[in-house]
Amino acid sequence: MRSARGPHLSSILNRSPGTRILTSRRLPSWVPVQRLLPLLRRIRPHYPRPGREGFSRWIPSWRQLLCAMLVGTGLLSAGVVIAYWRTDIPENLNSFATQQDNIYYWADGSKMSRTGWVSRQEMPLDKVPDDVRWAVLAAENASFYEDPGIDPAGIMRAITRMVGGGETQGGSTITQQYVKNAYLNQEQTFSRKFTEMLLALKVDSKFSKDEILEGYLNTSWFGRGTYGIQRASQAYYGKEVSELNASEGAFLASLLKGAGLYDPALGGGNRARAVERWKWTLDRMVVIGKLSPAERAKFTTFPEPTRMTGGRTDLSGQQGYLVELAKSYITRNAKVSDAEFDLGGYQIYTTFDKKQTEALDKAVRRAREKLDPKERKADTFVRTGAATVGTDGKILALYGGPGFLKQGFNESNAVTVPAGSAFAPFVYAAALSDGVVRDRDGPRRPVTPSSLYDGRHNASVMTPEGPYWDRNGKIVKGKNDGGKSWGSSISLRKAMANSVNSPFLQLGMDVGLDRVRRHAQNAGLLPSSLGPQVPAFSLGNSTPSAIRMATAYQTFAAEGEHTEPYSVVRVTRNADEIPLPDVRPRRAFTPEVSRQVTDALRGVVEEGTGKKAQVPGLRPAGKTGTTQDNKAAWFIGYTEQEATAVVLYRMDLRKLDLLPLDGVAGSSGEETGSPLPVDIWRDYMKAAPTGP
Numbered sequence: 001m002r003s004a005r006g007p008h009l010s011s012i013l014n015r016s017p018g019t020r021i022l023t024s025r026r027l028p029s030w031v032p033v034q035r036l037l038p039l040l041r042r043i044r045p046h047y048p049r050p051g052r053e054g055f056s057r058w059i060p061s062w063r064q065l066l067c068a069m070l071v072g073t074g075l076l077s078a079g080v081v082i083a084y085w086r087t088d089i090p091e092n093l094n095s096f097a098t099q100q101d102n103i104y105y106w107a108d109g110s111k112m113s114r115t116g117w118v119s120r121q122e123m124p125l126d127k128v129p130d131d132v133r134w135a136v137l138a139a140e141n142a143s144f145y146e147d148p149g150i151d152p153a154g155i156m157r158a159i160t161r162m163v164g165g166g167e168t169q170g171g172s173t174i175t176q177q178y179v180k181n182a183y184l185n186q187e188q189t190f191s192r193k194f195t196e197m198l199l200a201l202k203v204d205s206k207f208s209k210d211e212i213l214e215g216y217l218n219t220s221w222f223g224r225g226t227y228g229i230q231r232a233s234q235a236y237y238g239k240e241v242s243e244l245n246a247s248e249g250a251f252l253a254s255l256l257k258g259a260g261l262y263d264p265a266l267g268g269g270n271r272a273r274a275v276e277r278w279k280w281t282l283d284r285m286v287v288i289g290k291l292s293p294a295e296r297a298k299f300t301t302f303p304e305p306t307r308m309t310g311g312r313t314d315l316s317g318q319q320g321y322l323v324e325l326a327k328s329y330i331t332r333n334a335k336v337s338d339a340e341f342d343l344g345g346y347q348i349y350t351t352f353d354k355k356q357t358e359a360l361d362k363a364v365r366r367a368r369e370k371l372d373p374k375e376r377k378a379d380t381f382v383r384t385g386a387a388t389v390g391t392d393g394k395i396l397a398l399y400g401g402p403g404f405l406k407q408g409f410n411e412s413n414a415v416t417v418p419a420g421s422a423f424a425p426f427v428y429a430a431a432l433s434d435g436v437v438r439d440r441d442g443p444r445r446p447v448t449p450s451s452l453y454d455g456r457h458n459a460s461v462m463t464p465e466g467p468y469w470d471r472n473g474k475i476v477k478g479k480n481d482g483g484k485s486w487g488s489s490i491s492l493r494k495a496m497a498n499s500v501n502s503p504f505l506q507l508g509m510d511v512g513l514d515r516v517r518r519h520a521q522n523a524g525l526l527p528s529s530l531g532p533q534v535p536a537f538s539l540g541n542s543t544p545s546a547i548r549m550a551t552a553y554q555t556f557a558a559e560g561e562h563t564e565p566y567s568v569v570r571v572t573r574n575a576d577e578i579p580l581p582d583v584r585p586r587r588a589f590t591p592e593v594s595r596q597v598t599d600a601l602r603g604v605v606e607e608g609t610g611k612k613a614q615v616p617g618l619r620p621a622g623k624t625g626t627t628q629d630n631k632a633a634w635f636i637g638y639t640e641q642e643a644t645a646v647v648l649y650r651m652d653l654r655k656l657d658l659l660p661l662d663g664v665a666g667s668s669g670e671e672t673g674s675p676l677p678v679d680i681w682r683d684y685m686k687a688a689p690t691g692p
Helices: 009-014 031-041 056-057 060-085 130-140 152-163 174-182 190-206 209-219 229-237 244-256 269-289 294-297 319-333 338-342 354-368 420-434 493-497 501-511 513-523 535-539 546-557 591-607 676-689
Strands: 100-106 111-116 221-223 346-350 384-388 395-399 568-573 576-578 623-628 633-638 643-651 656-660
Touching: 009 130, 100 319, 111 319, 130 174, 130 244, 130 269, 174 190, 174 209, 174 294, 190 209, 209 229, 221 229, 221 244, 221 338, 221 633, 229 244, 244 269, 269 513, 269 656, 319 338, 319 346, 319 395, 354 395, 354 576, 354 676, 384 546, 384 676, 395 546, 420 493, 420 501, 420 513, 420 535, 420 546, 420 591, 420 633, 493 501, 493 591, 501 513, 501 535, 513 535, 513 546, 546 591, 546 623, 546 633, 623 676, 633 676, 643 676
Parallel strands: 100 346
Antiparallel strands: 100 111, 346 568, 384 395, 384 643, 568 576, 623 633, 633 643, 643 656
16 A cells, blocks of 8 residues: 555665655655656665676775775764864973073173973063074974964875874874874874874964964074073083074074984984984975075084073082072062962072172081081081171071981071070160160160170169169179189270170160160161060170171161062063062161271171181171070171171971080180081181272
8 A cells, every 4th residue: 555645765775676665654745756766776785786797796886985985085074073173282381391491690790500390481582583483493393384284295194004003193283283282192092192282273273373383493492401402502502592692592493303313412323314404494484484694504503502501400519509599588578379380480599699609508517617516516516607707788698507408407597596696786886876864754865885794794784763674583693614714894995896795685674675666777677577575685685697687787887778578689580571570779877887886896807706717818807605504605796898797506497496515626625616617707708808
């Protein structure tokens, strides 16, 4: 029976001639069945092929082969379209594609140290000369600005190699290479290559060509431990990429084929390959119209790269302490977080003087040769910190310990050691500035260097109401070094020169400890390091670092103008300037007060406790510092240009408890302090004199 709705397609294809069409599923009445039947019968595949015998019946006809190819192509195209639609550009780049190193420079501009996991610095494309860009493009992908991100001919070569059993390689455009560098891994597999091509198409459609080229130049491996053309320029030619010419750019472009094959430093064969590739690249630039024949003719000599260039990752010795100090300054003052800084890309131009740093390190090591911890228990746990600060606030040198890689604790920045009698100049300056009050509600009286005070050992500290009693019910008394008495009347200048404690203990009370505190802060000591306001405050119960003590003394050297210490003068990131706060001096003391303090401290060196600090050709001022429990020894000396503080103490870093200095370096048990800080300062000044 025939249905009014028409026959089903499967019934039509399967019925024999003369057979009635029987089906439960019907074609729509509007389908021209009779016209379709001949066509459908003609294209219907008959396999194995009828009418043939033996093996030949299994050989497909050309129609069957064509049909299979069309179906396969359609399925493959559909698969590629679906894969492209489902492929997304990763939000995050590979860690090595974003990680950069940070470079630190000495004050003279030479490289000091490099930190970071990779040697890489991003460089904006507009900082790369056109000739260098086109050298890379001529060597790697001359059609870069015209292609869609992939090279079909190159893809076919890659597929051919894969089918032939070889590694999947070749056929990569610069866009594909950038995708591999930035988003994928370096595996040579078909699946990775396929993903690379899909991502290249997406990246090409999303980003401009210049953005892609910039990313490529910043993430490519150039050998010698460097990623990116900026570090490559520094590693091979010792200069910024912006200073390269076409010839040098042509050599760097050759490294993209494999630095292990083209770096001349690795062998004669490498050099021959590099020269050949260099010539070819320059000639290729002429062919594509990016270098004129006349310009090409200028480059006849191969631009030999240097054998040893670039900064080293070196945190050994004192450099690690310098790097950490500079980093701390940047994260505090340049609005750069630790996380941002650790991403790298910063160029840090420090204030550190290389020669002075080396001289200070040598002076400390020479002094420490007198220590013998194996023979003397008193020589165990002896620590030394030192710092030099210029009158303009620049931190010029420091000694932070035996080496950053051995001990990360920076002894020049330690705030656990009392200043002792080295604090006395701030009491003296406060008195010269503000005068004293000795009677309750009495007027302030001026103080001069010749003002007389009680210099006796065990002299009682007096208040307008009488002796000062401590919390234990005892009268506070001044203790002079060695128990020596200097009489009931000693001038303040003489007391300063001979480090007599009793007068300054009383002087601080007469000035007012709150005023002494304010003047010490104005000189440069941090409020957090200042001790409690009890009589011992005047004898240095505060715990400033060596850096801060040098800073405060440089205020006297600068005739009363204080400049906050700083270790960085300039910071850039990827050629962009990072703003730093302005460094401006401010008035802490009058020039007259500063000169009076300096005169007294010159007396320390010329006639007092600091005689060993005398250096031919210099007329320095300085102050020794000891504590009543003999747990610290200081010497802070300065010239018209800079101040240097040296501190010696004993501390087990596991317990952070100060130990007495009795017997250190073989000194007698009756000695207070240690001569080593003065010795260090003197030897340092001899090696690195700073002026008249």
